[in-house]
Amino acid sequence: MISEPSRHCTVELQALPSRIGQVRRIISAQLRYWHLDPLIDPAALGVTELLTNVHRHAEPDKMCTVEIELLLDRLTVSVHDHDPRLPTVRAAGASETSGRGLALIEAVSESWGVRPQGDAGKVVWFTLPTPATAADLPPYPVYGATTDGPFSHAGADHEVIPETHAPTAARSAVVG
Numbered sequence: 001m002i003s004e005p006s007r008h009c010t011v012e013l014q015a016l017p018s019r020i021g022q023v024r025r026i027i028s029a030q031l032r033y034w035h036l037d038p039l040i041d042p043a044a045l046g047v048t049e050l051l052t053n054v055h056r057h058a059e060p061d062k063m064c065t066v067e068i069e070l071l072l073d074r075l076t077v078s079v080h081d082h083d084p085r086l087p088t089v090r091a092a093g094a095s096e097t098s099g100r101g102l103a104l105i106e107a108v109s110e111s112w113g114v115r116p117q118g119d120a121g122k123v124v125w126f127t128l129p130t131p132a133t134a135a136d137l138p139p140y141p142v143y144g145a146t147t148d149g150p151f152s153h154a155g156a157d158h159e160v161i162p163e164t165h166a167p168t169a170a171r172s173a174v175v176g
Helices: 017-033 037-057 101-108 132-136
Strands: 008-014 063-071 074-081 111-116 122-129 159-161 173-175
Touching: 008 017, 017 037, 017 063, 037 063, 037 074, 037 101, 037 122, 101 111, 101 122
Parallel strands: none
Antiparallel strands: 008 063, 063 074, 074 122, 111 122
16 A cells, blocks of 8 residues: 555566566556656666566565655666675577567666665665656656555665766765
């Protein structure tokens, strides 16, 4: 349940193939609600790639948290898992059927990176610039101040994340 109208949503899940599709639909619906329709495809692609990495590689479990946050002129999408091993971009061969996830995120995002969290795992994040019209929207949604669903407000403490990879002009990203 969203405790107050905000532009920050969190979904906790076990990264299983059936849940990845559900999270794509949740993210798409939330971005539609925020009037950010142009960001739906790149955000859904990016979150799918990050959740697929958790499903394929994360140990000791597949539990993770997906967060989306709209702050000023960018959307930040992040996935936290419990595996402290950091992902790397690799060059997949032309005939390989996997290994391109981070390269896809690099291609569709403004910036991306990894924030280690010691024994608690890591957070992999990416940012998308918002359309100019999003800045003209009211600070809170007009309809539906609270909605039943899998989202929860994650508090007001924010941490500045240093950029660990920026495919285009570097900007700082903030996630909660």
